[in-house]
Amino acid sequence: MELSERLKSAADLVKYRSVADIGTDHGYIPCYLAYRNNIDKAIACDINKGPLSKAFENINRYGFGSIIETRLGSGLEPLKKGEAETVIIAGMGGLLICDILKKGADKLGYVKQLVLQPQRDIYSVRKLIHQLGFRIEDEKMLCEGGKYYNIISAEKGNEFYTDELYYYFGKKLIESKSEVLKEYVTVRINKYRDILEKAKEKSDGGAELTKLKNSLEMFLEVLKRYDMQ
Ligand SMILES: C[S@@+](CC[C@H](N)C(=O)[O-])C[C@H]1O[C@@H](n2cnc3c(N)ncnc32)[C@H](O)[C@@H]1O
Structure with a gap:
């Protein structure tokens, strides 16, 4: 199954076997995870009917209907507490990602991992991750089609950076000397x-x-x- 480097990098950071993909659009991330046998269950969510029916078609085309469920709704609203260990939000602006996480904060108590790929305003996303009681455990950066993308994996834990540069550019990326x-x-x-x-x-x-x-x-x-x- 062919996936863009951006989506593949996000999917490859997923650690747990029950996932929710918020703003799934085409549903490629959950399909790829199911194809790789990395998950037992996925909930593919989108606020818009058009993208969600696209995801539904892809899920059925690949035969993953028993593993991946589609749900219509905004942010984390379609999720029940404890349903997903990993929440993925990719391909959206950082401020929208922050808004979704803040509004769905009551569901995050049960979530073990966040995989976030903000298109911009990454500083705000890193800040909010810490405010919500998560620590940034991994971060990837890649260039595809002339555009730079950051993908962050966060897990439960207390962490704060005293160095603002880390919020702007990513501590993991700086420390690992990301090329x-x-x-x-x-x-x-x-x-x-x-x-x-x-x-x-x-x-x-x-x-x-x-x-x-x-x-x-x-x-x-x-x-x-x-x-x-
Ligand atoms: C640019 S696409 C990204 C799709 C995919 N996640 C990716 O990374 O390629 C953004 C998707 O998020 C959906 N979306 C926007 N706001 C949303 C929200 N508040 N809750 C759920 N989905 C949302 C849009 O309908 C669209 O399908």
């Missing part, structure tokens, strides 16, 4: 330098320029960590 993070940071540094150079020529800027310089400093600090460790 993909290094590439991403280098690309962004070059972009910021280019913009700053052009702004200097035009001698405009102000607050925007200061913000850009601060961002550049933060990205440079990440590269320094690679040299230090």
